[in-house]
Amino acid sequence: MTHLPPLISDLGLVMGAAAVVTLVFKRLKQPTVLGYILAGIMVGPHFPLFPSVADTESVDVWAQIGVIVLLFCLGLEFSFKKLMRVGGTASVTAVTEIGTMLLMGFGVGKLLGWSTTDCIFLGTMLSISSTTIIIRAFDELGVKEKKFTGLVFGVLIVQDLAAILMLVLLPTVAASTKLSGTAILFPVGKLIFFLVLWFVSGIFFLPTILRRAGRFMNNEMLLVTSLALCFMMVILAAGAGFSPALGAFIMGSILAETPLGGKIEHLTVSIKEMFGAVFFVSVGMMIDPNILPQYWQQILIIMLVVLVAMPFSTIVGALLSRQPFKISVQAGMSLSQIGEFSFIIATMGLTMKLTGPHLYPVAVAVSALTAFTTPYMIRLSGPLYNWLTRRLPGNWVTAIDKYSHEGQKVKPTSDWNKYITSYLIQTVIHTILVVGIVLVVSNIILPALDDHGDNPVIRIGTAITTLLLIAPLLWALAIRKIYPSVANRLWEKRYYRGPMIVLQLLRLVIAFVIMGFVVHNIVSYTWALILLGVTLITVLLNYRRLQLVHSWAERRFMTNLNEKEVLDKRESGAHLTPWDAHITNFVVSPDFKGVGMTLMELKLRENYGVNIAMIKRGAFTIQAPDRQERIYPEDTLYVIGTDDQVISFKKHLEESSAARARKGSPEDELTLQRMEIAEGSPIAGMTIKASEIRERTKGLIVGIERNGERILNPESNVVLLSNDLLWIVGNIKRIKVFEKIVGTPQRVDGAQEQKPGTTEKDTKEI
Known part of the structure; x- marks a missing residue:
């Protein structure tokens, strides 16, 4: 009889248990990650009712490979260019949330009598939300077209970078008996140095190499090449004193900037799911279910902290970054769980023997429970917002709205x-x-x-x-x-x-x-x-x-x-408006009953309240289309409207076609900007048509604020007055330049006085 190595039999047991349990979880519409963890508990050494893994060390090696592959794939979804585009809004929100949860986790750990190291790890784990669970919840609830999701995804990007920084700092912080500034600054400086060096070098060489070798590569060769690059960076990172997971993440983020990044991400999905399953099963194997009843009070307390403190800190951060109250509440309620990075951090603490044995199962239990509650928290965001607006003092709500509105003005950089x-x-x-x-x-x-x-x-x-x-x-x-x-x-x-x-x-x-x-x-x-x-x-x-x-x-x-700008630009370029309008892309199906009709015949503004800000047709872009423009199959419509208006328009498309919607912004940065008409502005007293705003900005006025009132979708014969606040959708660069001119007072002699920062070149540009 042929002897079967324990590694093969163990791997078969792991994958078999994972397959059976996740099928049940899929049927129950629960996250598959939780199924993997339960499967790990079942085949682990602490659960005698089922066969157990014989060689846990070999499974641990597979799990380490799983972490590398998982971080590589997360890097493919991350990309540093996305981080650069996130801007101050998501950054302020994320920093506020992370800082608050670090302090809360540390404080709760101290109240529970845990060691300082355990408290540091607990705060770190509680500060990172689960991207996988949030995306799945958004898909199930059908809210991906809503505006607050853009803020949520931006916060998740910043959290991913913070998690990578924590993976570098935690071993140093936990091992230091006396924490000093040098102990923190040196690892951070070292990380920044290698991040810049690897990223710039990678972008300089890799896209060119892949582009020239692309004609010789099939899918198999591309997959092997990308994984080879991943493990090469893992070796470099380990040689530089970093964790292997960091190297995998960096290589993934570099490849994400190449034109083949999307294809590589698609090719690695199966490998990511396989090794990810092994990793999460290994997470479950390290949990002793017998000790969970001992810590049910700690689990309940920490779970309540996550469900209350994380949304609260996110709401505060969003408000500080001048987001509207409703968007802040929706984003805060969405970020109310812990997930993948928390598992990795907990595993690192346990394997390096930096944390006690109790922290790991507690963190996993809290993650599992908050994963169940995430969809309900998202559903409660609307009722919570309505309840808060009724309960809070009226002057508070007015002050929040005013603070948010002021943050949306176009302010040229000095x-x-x-x-x-x-x-x-x-x-x-x-x-x-x-x-x-x-x-x-x-x-x-x-x-x-x-x-x-x-x-x-x-x-x-x-x-x-x-x-x-x-x-x-x-x-x-x-x-x-x-x-x-x-x-x-x-x-x-x-x-x-x-x-x-x-x-x-x-x-x-x-x-x-x-x-x-x-x-x-x-x-x-x-x-x-x-x-x-x-x-x-x-x-x-x-x-x-x-x-x-x-x-x-x-x-x-x-x-x-x-090079990948057009293909990889997924973020919404829409800025926030007081009536919660934003931009969404829809691709017109050939089956759509409105194909061949003009915008005037479709009456989209009259029926659904939306405006067509731009039409992309193949290689051609039609900015601010007029009412006689016709709709053709495969046109990409850039629609601006509120959440309810966009959803209503989407249903209209889906009634007669399989319309495809995708969040994003056009390649020329179509956006929505708020602009104030100053006293003595050259367009004050003109009608919208006479001001030529449409022609000069390639944009469309979708709203006017005047004396506290709002005029939505104004007609072309509306007269513009001084101190009016215009909401214009169009090219961001043209709008910024136009703002310099319209905000410039008129001299008594009729000559236009140039505003500081406005040049003759600016005037010619529009």
Whole structure:
């Protein structure tokens, strides 16, 4: 009889139990993650009624692979460009929620008599919501088209990044008997350094490599290549002192920016589900069901904290970021559970023996219970909002609305802020790239070339080669002019010249220190001085050539970074309005009964209250279509309206066709902006038609606020008055430029006085 290795029999037992239990959970319409955990309890060593896994160590190895694959796939869904687009609203909300839950978790742990390390881990686990459970709940409840979901997804993105930071910091914090600022800042700085280095390098090389190899790749080759890149980054991360899961997440986020990111995500779904099942089953195997009754009070207390404190902190954060009250309540009630990252953090604490044995089953039990309650919490958000508006003092509700409205105004960024932002980005990125190249050369390449470290020819040659390699980066760091158009305007104002000179000298000092760092790590002090002088002369003599090389590299990076812009732009560009309007995309089915009809014949505004802000037809985009524009099959309609109006319009489409809806914004950043007409504005006293707002912004006025009243969908003959607040849907750049002009008072002699920051170029742009 052939001997079957325990690993195979154990894997068969794990997958069989997972399959049976999850089928039952699917039938009961419950999260499959909970089914995996229950299956793990059943095949674990603490449940004698079923066969148990014989070799738990081998299953643990499979589970570690599962964590790597799971984080890789989460990275494919994350992408750092999404984080950059999240903006201040979701960031403020997420930071408020995370900070509050960290403190709440720590405080509750102390009240329960737990150790400091257990309290830190508890606070961390309670601060991260479950993306999987929220998405599933949104799908089941049919609310993905509602506006608050955009805020929820933005918060989840920030939470994912915070979870990665916590995976790096927790071992250091838990192992430190005396927590100091250095103990925190060093791991954070190290993480930022490697994140920037890996991300910039990955975007520079990987999209080009995949694009050129794409014609030779089938699905199998692409899958193998992406997994190979994942495990290569895992090895690099482990070598740099980070967890393997971090490396997998970073590679996933890099590949998410490539044109093949969506395809890779699709190809890895099955692998993610398989290894994810093994991981979650292993989570259940570590739970002893016999000890859960001992901790039922702690489980109940922590569950109540999650269900109360997490929504409350999210609502407060959303209100601080100037979100409307209703949106804040809906988002807060949606973020009321813990999930995947909490499991990973709990597993890390248990396997590294940083936490007590009680924390792990308590966290899993709380996660399971809050997963059950999530759909009910989302359903209760509407009634809770209505109850709060009735119970809260009227002046509170009015103040919240006013605070929210003020936050939606278009506020141009000052030139100084633009200059400082550009300065910091350019300085930090180029410094990290140069230091990264030097570290690779001195720690990897040079030891391979010079084993004994006593060959001066090799060392001098390596130093010269390294300096030539980083010369374009040094040029950009020290000499390249930052934001020339803005810098020229600032230089004309004398009080900015001193700070600008100081910042330029600081760049030169940084470049000089880096050059010294390069040669000092490779050659002797004497040769270092000689090479520094030669490098300075070379940079000065080859100024134009270095500029061309750097410009080529920068263009290549930006091309790779933006190549997937059209395909991967999923976020809504809609900004919040006082009547809760937002933008949603719908694709017209060939079966739609309105195909071939004009917008005037469809009467969408009259029947459903929605406006068609834009139509995308193949490669053509029709901004602010007029009433005679016809609808054709496969047109993408960008519809603006309230939640109820959009849902009503969606039902109308679905009555006669299989319309497809997707949340997102068009490639040219169609958005909704609030703009105020200043006293003496050139368009004050004109009708909407005479003001030519439609033509000049390629947009549409969908609402006017006047003396506390709202005019929805105003006709073209409505006269615009000073202090009117206009809500315009259109191209964000055109609207911002137009706002500079309409907000500019008229001189007595009739000549238009330019508003600060408005240039002749701005006027020509619209």
